[in-house]
Every structure is written in C-alpha cells, then in structure tokens.
Amino acid sequence: MNIMAQVGDISDSHGEKAVARRTVYVYQAPVRVWHWLNALCMVTLFVTGYLIASPPESVTGEAYDHFQMGYIRFAHFAAGQSMAALFLLRIYWAFVGNAHASQIFYVPVWRAAFWRGVLHEIRWYAFLEKYPKQYVGHNPLAHLMMFGVFTLGTLFMIVTGFALYSEGAGRESWQYKIFGWVFSLFPNSQDVHTLHHLGMWALVTFTFLHIYAAVREDIMSRQSMISSMISGERQFRDEEA
Amino acid sequence: MAVAETFYEVIRRQGITRRSFTKFCSLTAASMGLGATGAAKVAQALETKPRVPVIWMHGLECTCCSESFIRSAHPLVKDVVLSMISLDYDDTIMAAAGFQADAILKETREKYKGQYILAVEGNPPLNEGGMFCIDGGRPFVEKLKEMAADASAVIAWGACASWGCVQAAKPNPTQATPIDKVITDKPIIKVPGCPPIAEVMTGVVTFITTFGRLPELDRQGRPQMFYSQRIHDKCYRRPHFDAGQFVEQWDDENARQGRCLYKMGCKGPTTYNACSTVRWNNGVSFPIQSGHGCIGCSEDGFWDKGPFYKRLSNIHPFGIEANADKVGMAVVGAVGVGVAAHAAITAVTRVTVKHDDKAPPKA
Numbered sequence: 001m002n003i004m005a006q007v008g009d010i011s012d013s014h015g016e017k018a019v020a021r022r023t024v025y026v027y028q029a030p031v032r033v034w035h036w037l038n039a040l041c042m043v044t045l046f047v048t049g050y051l052i053a054s055p056p057e058s059v060t061g062e063a064y065d066h067f068q069m070g071y072i073r074f075a076h077f078a079a080g081q082s083m084a085a086l087f088l089l090r091i092y093w094a095f096v097g098n099a100h101a102s103q104i105f106y107v108p109v110w111r112a113a114f115w116r117g118v119l120h121e122i123r124w125y126a127f128l129e130k131y132p133k134q135y136v137g138h139n140p141l142a143h144l145m146m147f148g149v150f151t152l153g154t155l156f157m158i159v160t161g162f163a164l165y166s167e168g169a170g171r172e173s174w175q176y177k178i179f180g181w182v183f184s185l186f187p188n189s190q191d192v193h194t195l196h197h198l199g200m201w202a203l204v205t206f207t208f209l210h211i212y213a214a215v216r217e218d219i220m221s222r223q224s225m226i227s228s229m230i231s232g233e234r235q236f237r238d239e240e241a
Numbered sequence: 242m243a244v245a246e247t248f249y250e251v252i253r254r255q256g257i258t259r260r261s262f263t264k265f266c267s268l269t270a271a272s273m274g275l276g277a278t279g280a281a282k283v284a285q286a287l288e289t290k291p292r293v294p295v296i297w298m299h300g301l302e303c304t305c306c307s308e309s310f311i312r313s314a315h316p317l318v319k320d321v322v323l324s325m326i327s328l329d330y331d332d333t334i335m336a337a338a339g340f341q342a343d344a345i346l347k348e349t350r351e352k353y354k355g356q357y358i359l360a361v362e363g364n365p366p367l368n369e370g371g372m373f374c375i376d377g378g379r380p381f382v383e384k385l386k387e388m389a390a391d392a393s394a395v396i397a398w399g400a401c402a403s404w405g406c407v408q409a410a411k412p413n414p415t416q417a418t419p420i421d422k423v424i425t426d427k428p429i430i431k432v433p434g435c436p437p438i439a440e441v442m443t444g445v446v447t448f449i450t451t452f453g454r455l456p457e458l459d460r461q462g463r464p465q466m467f468y469s470q471r472i473h474d475k476c477y478r479r480p481h482f483d484a485g486q487f488v489e490q491w492d493d494e495n496a497r498q499g500r501c502l503y504k505m506g507c508k509g510p511t512t513y514n515a516c517s518t519v520r521w522n523n524g525v526s527f528p529i530q531s532g533h534g535c536i537g538c539s540e541d542g543f544w545d546k547g548p549f550y551k552r553l554s555n556i557h558p559f560g561i562e563a564n565a566d567k568v569g570m571a572v573v574g575a576v577g578v579g580v581a582a583h584a585a586i587t588a589v590t591r592v593t594v595k596h597d598d599k600a601p602p603k604a
Contacts, residue, residue, distance in 0.1 A: 050566075053552060053553060053565075053566070054552070054553075054566070055485060055487060055503070055504065056485065057489075058485060058486045058487045058489060058495055058500070059484060059485045059486055060486075063480040063481050063483075063484040063486055064480070064484075065484070066484035066485055066486070067483055067484060067485075068484060068485030069482055069483050069484065069485045070483040070484075072485075125583070127586060127590060167471060167510075167511075168471075168474065170469075170470075171459065171465070171469045180460060181460075183460055183461070184460055187404075187461050187540070187541035187542075188511065188537070188540045188541040188542050188543065188546065189511040189540075190508065190511040190537065190540065190543075190546050190554055191542075191546070191554075193511060193554075194553070194554050194556065194564075194565050197553065197565035197566070197569070198556075198565050198568065198569065200565075200569065201565065201566075201568065201569025201570070201572060201573060202569075202572075204569065204573055205569075205572055205573050205576050208573065208576055208577060208580060209576060209580065212580045212583075212584065216583075216584065216587060219591075220587065220591070
C-alpha cells in the first residue's frame with residue numbers, strides 16, 4: 001500500500017492545525033478517464049436507446065427535409081461503439097494496470113473473507129453496523145455489484161447491441177460474423193430487442209444505486225469516493241490517525 | 242408416373258412455347274440473383290434433368306401455403322412448377338384418395354429411395370402419442386418419420402413446419418412441434434411465412450431441381466437469397482422512419498400520407514422475408530403498402546410476441562400488459578423510493594447518533 005507521507009505540523013494562517021490523513025493512489029489515470037467517458041456514453045445510450053424504442057412526436061413536412069431518427073440512431077451507434085472500444089481498453093488496463101484495475105472483472109467467490117465482507121456491508125446498509133469498514137478499492141458488496149451488474153451487464157449490452165446492429169449492417173458484416181450467434185439462441189430478433197431494452201433498465205438502476213452509494217459513502221464511510229475518481233487518490237478520514 | 246421425361250418435355254407437351262420457357266428461365270434466374278449466365282443454367286437443367294419426385298404432406302396446418310403456392314405470379318410458374326416437380330403426392334390437390342393415395346407413398350419410397358424430396362406443410366403434434374393429427378388412420382408423426390427416412394431432402398413450408406405457428410402458441414396443448422425437432426438426420430430447408438410468398442416457394446423448388454442441392458441456408462436454416470434482409474431494410478416507407486415521420490394513430494394524417502408504421506407495432510425491423518421486394522399477388526402489394534404493419538409472420542414465435550400493434554413486446558412473467566419499459570420504470574421507481582428512504586434514514590441516524598468521522602473503538 002502506497003501510503004503517502006503524513007502531513008506534520010502544518011498550520012494555516014489562523015494557526016489551526018492541518019489534520020494528518022492517509023492517502024492511497026487507487027484509480028490510475030486511464031481508469032479515471034475511462035470512468036467518465038464511459039459514464040458519458042451510458043447516458044447518451046440511455047437517452048437515445050429509449051427514443052429508438054419510443055420515438056418523439058412525428059416531424060411534419062417532407063421526409064427529405066428531416067433525418068431525426070437517423071441522427072438519434074447515429075448517436076446511439078456511435079456511443080455504443082465508443083463504449084465497446086473503451087471497454088476493450090479497460091480490459092487491457094486490467095492486465096497492465098495496478099491491482100485495483102482488475103477488481104471489477106472478477107469476484108473472489110472462493111474467499112470466505114470476501115463473503116464475510118459482503119455480509120458486513122449489507123448489515124452496514126441495513127443500519128445494523130455502527131461503524132463502516134474502510135477499503136482501498138471497492139468494498140465487497142460494491143465489488144459484487146460492479147461485477148454482477150455493471151461488468152456483466154455492459155458485456156451483455158455490447159454483445160446484444162452489436163448483434164442488433166448486424167441486422168442492418170448485413171449478413172456479410174463483421175458484426176454478424178462475430179455476434180450473429182446471438183440469433184442462434186434467440187431466432188426471433190424481437191426477443192433480442194426486448195432483452196437489450198431490459199438490459200438498459202438494469203443499467204439505469206445500477207447508475208442510480210452507484211451514484212447514491214458513492215455520495216453516501218463519501219459522507220459516511222470516513223473515506224473519499226467522488227473526488228477519488230477525479231484525483232485517483234483515496235483519502236481516509238481517521239481522526240485518531 | 243413419368244420416369245424418364247425431362248421438365249422441358251413435360252412443358253412442351255403441355256403446349257408451352259419455347260419463348261415462354263426461356264422467359265421463365267431468365268425471370269427465375271434473376272429472382273434468385275444468379276447473374277448473367279444463370280438463365281442458361283436453369284434452361285439447361287430443365288431440358289436435361291429428369292423431374293424430381295416430390296411428396297407434399299400436410300400435418301397440423303391451414304393449407305395457406307398451398308393456397309399461396311398455386312397463386313405463383315408469373316403465369317408460367319404455376320404450369321411449370323406443377324409439371325416440373327413430378328408432384329407425386331399431395332392429398333389436397335391429387336385425384337387419388339384413400340388406399341390408392343397411400344399406395345403412391347409406398348411406391349415412391351421404394352422406387353425413388355433417397356432421391357425424392359419431402360415437402361411438409363404443417364407440423365406433427367406430439368402430445369397423446371400424436372393423436373391430435375390422424376392421417377390415413379394413424380398419427381401424422383409416424384407417417385412423417387417414415388417418409389422422411391428415405392427422402393433426399395426435406396422442405397419445411399411455412400411457419401407451421403418451420404417454427405410451430407399458432408397451434409404451438411402458449412400453452413401449446415397439442416404439443417405441435419416444428420419438423421426439424423422430429424426429423425434430425427436429413428437436410429431441412431425452412432421456408433417460413435404464414436404463408437410464404439408464392440415466388441419464394443417456386444424459387445426454392447426451382448433452385449433445388451436446377452442445381453440438385455439445397456440453396457445456401459442461413460443460421461436458422463432459411464434460404465439466404467430470400468431471407469437475408471429484413472422487411473425494414475427494403476421497405477419503401479423507410480425514408481419516413483429515418484426522417485422521424487410515423488403513423489401515430491390509425492386514422493391520422495400520417496396514416497393517410499403513408500408514413501412509417503413503426504409506432505403502430507410494425508415488425509418489419511425484426512422480420513426476415515422478401516415481402517418488401519417481391520411483394521404479393523403478382524407484385525401488387527404487401528401488408529405495409531396496404532397500410533397495416535408487418536406482424537412478423539415468418540419469424541419464430543411471432544404468435545407469442547404480441548401485441549401486433551405496439552413496438553415493445555409484452556413480457557408475460559410480469560403481467561399480461563407489461564413490457565420492457567413498464568418493468569424497467571417500475572424497478573427504477575422502486576429503487577428510487579428505496580434510495581430516498583435509505584438516504585432519509587441515513588440523515589436521521591447521522592443527526593441523532595454522534596459520529597465525528599470516528600473509527601471503531603479499538604478493543
């Protein structure tokens with residue numbers, strides 16, 4: 001653990017002593033850049049995806065004057081393919097980055113300590129624990145959520161998304177060659193549309209919980225959350241330290 | 242039963258001119274996308290090859306495939322196809338009946354073992370030992386398996402034989418089963434649709450008789466040449482979709498203007514068929530051209546993917562009227578309420594219990 005040098009007897013102009021706090025560098029620059037670009041892609045995909053299924057009120061006039069659905073779908077496809085490319089870079093970074101970079105890609109189900117940690121976090125969220133525990137990376141429950149809903153969910157959306165894209169791109173397209181197997185599982189692509197749509201709502205739900213948990217733990221858990229994803233550093237607020 | 246006669250001999254015997262024959266060859270070659278030399282190949286095959294015996298069986302079905310087939314558009318197609326595939330057995334349109342008809346099945350099996358094509362319209366219901374479809378005094382499924390055993394290839398006509406169709410709709414009381422689940426050791430070509438387009442049916446037959454093999458099939462066993470694009474990809478109303486101009490209600494101005502039926506539940510974007518290019522009844526029209534959305538009748542399970550008039554399909558485990566949006570919004574709403582409540586309790590706890598960013602006391 002790369003604990004930075006503690007701040008000593010530094011005083012500000014009012015003579016008030018600065019509090020010594022431990023800081024750990026957790027989120028490397030590529031992870032942070034990925035996080036925010038991915039967030040932007042997701043929001044774009046939510047909005048345009050919803051509009052593709054339920055288009056806005058019809059435009060009037062001649063068809064050749066408008067390209068509304070065309071632009072909405074373009075934004076969706078552009079954001080989706082960006083997200084997929086970023087996801088690939090993120091997987092690459094899981095191998096070459098620091099230990100925390102690979103955390104969202106696996107769950108240590110074989111470790112009893114992990115499950116005890118999950119239980120502790122559930123009790124913490126159910127107001128049954130008085131004190132939160134501190135973790136350098138994700139806490140075990142967040143870790144489980146990240147992998148189970150975000151990572152698998154994103155993978156599912158990328159796979160079904162490219163499969164649906166291949167319907168327009170055609171049978172000769174690389175999208176169909178790589179992702180066409182989805183239609184062996186679901187011969188009627190209407191089913192794939194429905195599942196892709198449900199996947200969107202799962203990720204919308206995830207986003208809400210993710211933001212809530214980040215804000216709440218930033219306040220409650222004696223450690224930084226939101227600023228960590230900007231600076232990369234996690235600060236632990238332990239007054240006794 | 243004509244044995245050595247070629248298609249061409251049969252055609253000429255029926256009074257069809259050479260000119261009409263070559264016209265048919267070029268049209269068929271064009272519809273199959275065979276290129277400049279295709280017409281000559283078709284003509285040569287029809288002139289030299291003996292007719293392929295075809296057994297056309299009917300299981301649990303409504304005969305709409307036969308109805309479509311006999312309406313094949315080009316005037317010659319009807320004549321040619323009924324002649325060119327030595328249609329040895331089809332209980333709907335054949336003259337023979339009863340024991341006489343059954344005798345033909347036996348004769349074909351013995352005489353053309355491994356050479357005849359089995360065309361199946363409808364499917365076998367498997368429940369109660371197949372008793373829901375009795376043909377010639379015994380379950381249809383037995384007859385089907387028997388005839389399939391000695392066939393060279395099997396054509397699955399329509400949604401029934403390919404996917405199960407309405408008789409297989411939930412809860413499928415007769416256990417109607419698509420034929421590829423029953424016949425597993427023969428090449429099967431699926432020609433789905435309810436019914437399939439006449440020209441698609443005759444096109445498939447012509448291809449098989451011309452080249453002596455099945456056309457290239459896609460992942461779902463359908464011929465690529467007719468089922469590799471969606472209705473949506475070639476729909477003449479597609480520009481209205483891209484522009485964002487939709488029929489919002491059946492009687493609105495957009496409907497009169499012939500705009501996109503996407504919001505009215507058109508299944509064109511998820512349906513693979515040739516309706517928007519080949520069209521129906523000699524190219525007169527197709528559902529969307531007539532102002533009604535596509536119901537996706539050539540797709541697997543279309544009968545259970547309702548409603549026909551809404552974009553989003555119902556999701557039955559969540560209630561009869563639920564769709565992805567309703568389920569999703571309910572979940573997000575519930576989570577939102579949960580989060581708000583949780584945040585409120587957190588705030589109250591933080592105010593009432595002294596916290597001060599303290600670590601747990603060391604034991």
